[in-house]
Amino acid sequence: MANGAALLAVGDEMLSGLRSDTNCSWLASRLHDAGVPVRGIQVIPDDEDVILESVAGWVGKVEFLVISGGLGPTHDDRTRFALARYLGVPLRQDDPAYDRIVARYEEPLRSRVEASRVPQALIPEGARGLPNPQGSALGIAFSAKGTEVFAFPGVPWEFRAMAETFFLPGIEARGTWKQVVVAGWPESLLAEKFEDLFSKPGLHVSILPSAGLVTLVFRGSPEDVASAVARVRGELPSDCLEDGETGMAGAVVACAARAGISLACAESCTGGLVGGAITDVPGASRVFQGTAVCYSNEAKIRLLGVKPQTLENHGAVSEECALEMACGARRLFGSDLSVAVTGIAGPEGGTSEKPVGTVWFAVSGPKTLKAFKRSLTGDRAHIRRWSAAIALETLWRTLKEG
Structure with a gap:
């Protein structure tokens, strides 16, 4: 018996690197939550023969086949034609379903949508036309060899709206x-x-x-x-995020909110990544005061109060500078707790004493003032990403310690 699901993303733009597929990864996550295993995800071109071959390869082997893209009005939208060829039937115009789409629009958009009735209202004979709640292209659904096939437009918000309307409600949680x-x-x-x-x-x-x-x-x-x-x-009682928390920034915000503690950051090599991660969390304004991105030595002196002699004697990437940055951020924003990060992300700037990847962190709070060093590897993006992650973890562990 066919089981699981296969997902197809149709579009030359994804194979050329101009766009990334987000539809299939989003749907795979939703299927995972429902206990439906995803047997494969394929990215294929706007080529009728390739679409036909991919559909034929999955039908009968999986319970669900979901196709993203290729249903628009332009010459390279070939999904509906490939599905009709697979079924061995002609395309027919589903006017009642398309009328529901047209009725949503007012002029002058209504005339433009009406002008695209062909080909957007065309579906394989015997298939079901699925009215698009967010756009103008019909979705398509049919069954073959024990596989339920769904084709939705590739525009992300249209794809998600159609999947949530016509596909996901019929999938019961398994396991x-x-x-x-x-x-x-x-x-x-x-x-x-x-x-x-x-x-x-x-x-x-x-x-x-x-x-x-x-x-x-x-x-x-x-x-x-x-x-x-x-x-x-x-x-691992000290190392697990709370149930329901999926990221460190969210855990930091939740922990600070529970404790009634305000937060601030001082960032050099991370250039705002720490503060950006925190403000990505809904409700961060309850606890987050701000981040000071002080990349130059002058900015560290003027904004954070780092002493010139500290920079002269120890350098910007040092325990002493990190501690003064953390204290300066607390003072600047009036926060209860602050974290600072300063390092060498590369590819240049390293020395034998302080190679690329040397990063100092410091945290300042009512009951704590400490700094530590990490030696990271990888390219510039990797070092900056991990530096931000370590800074967030430092805040989290400090908050948990009270």
Whole structure:
């Protein structure tokens, strides 16, 4: 019996690197939440023969096949034609469904939508036309060889609206899954520590590393999943984010809000990445005062009060400078707690004493004032990303310590 889902993203622009597919990754996440395994994701060109070949390759092998893109009014939108060829039927005009789309618009847009009735109202004979709640192209749905096939427009907000209207409501949750986000552990050490869990029959474990975090996703029976989650949280009580928290910035904001503590940052090599991550979190204004991006020595002196002799004697990438930056940020913003980061992201600027990847961090609060150094590797983007992640983790752990 066919099971799982396959996702196809149609578009030359994705194969040329001009655009990235976000539709399939978004839908894969939603299918994961529902317990439907995704058997494959393909990015294919606006080529009728290739679309036909891909559809034929998946139909009968999966329960669901969802196609993104190729349903617009231009010459390179070939999905509807490929689906008609697969079914061996002609295209027909679904006027009732398209009339519902036209009725949403007022002039002058209504005339433009009406002018695109052909080809946007064309669907394979015997298929169902799905009115687009956000755009003007019909979606298409049909069944073949035990596979439910859905084709939606590729514009991201149209794709999501149609998937949520016509596809996802019919998918019932299958099985149980939960995740635990662990901070400060390398993926390899975490896998070694819980090796027996990862090899347990009937329990599927996904390990998803990111800068500073590893997300463990458990899927299986409710009993096995609950036991696995309890085991990880029980053995790593200081390193697991709270249930429901998926990122460190969100954990920092939540922890600060619970404690009634205000936050600020002083950033050099990260150039605002720490503050940007915090302000990405809804509700960050409850706790976040601001970040001072002080890239030059002059800015560190003028805005944060770093002493000129500190820079002269120790340099901007030093314990002494990081501590003065953290204290300066607290003073500048009037916050309860602050974090500072200053380092050498490269590719130039390193020395034998302070090679590229040398980063100093400091935290300043009512009960704490400390600094530490990390030696990071990788390119400039990698070093900056990890520096921001470490700064956020430093805030989080300081908040948890009270």
